[in-house]
Amino acid sequence: MSSTIRVAVIGARGRMGSEAVRAVEAAGDMELVAAVDTGDRLEALAEARTEVAVDLTHPDAVMGNLEYCVRNGIHGVVGTTGWTEERLGTLRGWLEQAPGTGVLVAPNFGIGAVLTMHFAQQAARFFESVEVVELHHPNKADAPSGTAVRTAQLIAQARDRAGCAPQPDATTTALEGARGADVEGVPVHAVRLRGLVAHQEVLFGDEGEILTIRHDSMNRGSFMPGVLLGIRRIGSAPGLTFGLENFMDLDG
Numbered sequence: 001m002s003s004t005i006r007v008a009v010i011g012a013r014g015r016m017g018s019e020a021v022r023a024v025e026a027a028g029d030m031e032l033v034a035a036v037d038t039g040d041r042l043e044a045l046a047e048a049r050t051e052v053a054v055d056l057t058h059p060d061a062v063m064g065n066l067e068y069c070v071r072n073g074i075h076g077v078v079g080t081t082g083w084t085e086e087r088l089g090t091l092r093g094w095l096e097q098a099p100g101t102g103v104l105v106a107p108n109f110g111i112g113a114v115l116t117m118h119f120a121q122q123a124a125r126f127f128e129s130v131e132v133v134e135l136h137h138p139n140k141a142d143a144p145s146g147t148a149v150r151t152a153q154l155i156a157q158a159r160d161r162a163g164c165a166p167q168p169d170a171t172t173t174a175l176e177g178a179r180g181a182d183v184e185g186v187p188v189h190a191v192r193l194r195g196l197v198a199h200q201e202v203l204f205g206d207e208g209e210i211l212t213i214r215h216d217s218m219n220r221g222s223f224m225p226g227v228l229l230g231i232r233r234i235g236s237a238p239g240l241t242f243g244l245e246n247f248m249d250l251d252g
């Protein structure tokens with residue numbers, strides 16, 4: 001890499017993309033060399049000799065953008081949601097053909113959100129019941145949030161490792177959806193409300209006690225330290241990195 005990192009933002013006119021443009025422009029060790037959105041040519045990235053592309057677009061768009069980046073040896077820092085095992089497998093396949101190129105897929109760039117997932121994993125085996133509630137602005141592209149799905153998966157894996165029994169739930173649901181979505185046995189509920197940005201509660205319960213882990217992103221500036229960390233680190237992390245925690249020393 002050169003002394004300043006040459007960065008492009010894809011989805012540059014969106015809520016997150018416009019914030020990322022400002023953050024990159026303000027970072028002394030980065031240079032914004034391309035800012036593209038719907039209707040712009042992706043070729044602008046290679047023409048501008050982009051080293052790292054930040055994708056903050058839409059689940060329908062992200063795979064095409066990443067295929068272009070990886071095939072052109074451009075590292076990716078991805079906040080866009082919509083990740084499935086199948087998509088991750090496809091991305092790994094592209095990366096195998098591009099040795100030295102790295103992509104970070106971060107379900108959440110918020111440091112507090114990453115810590116929420118970490119703490120939730122630690123708590124998971126100590127409580128009989130657990131539910132995840134995510135709360136977002138009503139313009140959000142998808143539900144449940146990528147963060148909530150990841151949180152529930154990590155909790156389920158931790159409980160599985162500890163040999164926990166499935167959580168009891170004797171409820172009969174009169175209306176479909178009343179108990180939320182089932183992510184590997186963990187109920188996940190999505191609230192969409194004007195005035196909200198991005199919030200999540202993980203509720204653990206057992207006889208006589210409740211533990212609630214709550215994180216609030218009050219504005220999109222909250223995600224930018226994580227975006228910049230990803231840009232700084234991805235050039236020395238070839239292959240697929242899933243989760244910003246891989247670039248943080250959580251036990252330090």
Ligand SMILES: NC(=O)C1=CN([C@@H]2O[C@H](COP(=O)(O)OP(=O)(O)OC[C@H]3O[C@@H](n4cnc5c(N)ncnc54)[C@H](O)[C@@H]3O)[C@@H](O)[C@H]2O)C=CC1
Binds near residue numbers: 056109
């Ligand atoms: N990982 C994280 O920490 C965060 C992730 N997100 C995710 O980032 C994504 C974007 O969120 P917002 O900024 O709120 O959405 P938004 O709708 O405000 O912005 C998306 C932008 O991408 C553009 N776009 C769509 N398709 C494109 C394409 N093919 N090429 C170039 N640009 C394209 C749109 O025109 C729009 O300007 C969502 O998937 C959201 O869930 C949002 C906040 C934090």
Ligand SMILES: O=C(O)C1=N[C@H](C(=O)O)C[C@H](O)C1
Binds near residue numbers: 108
């Ligand atoms: O669309 C959003 O706003 C957010 N999307 C991400 C997600 O789905 O987890 C991250 C954060 O929750 C904000």
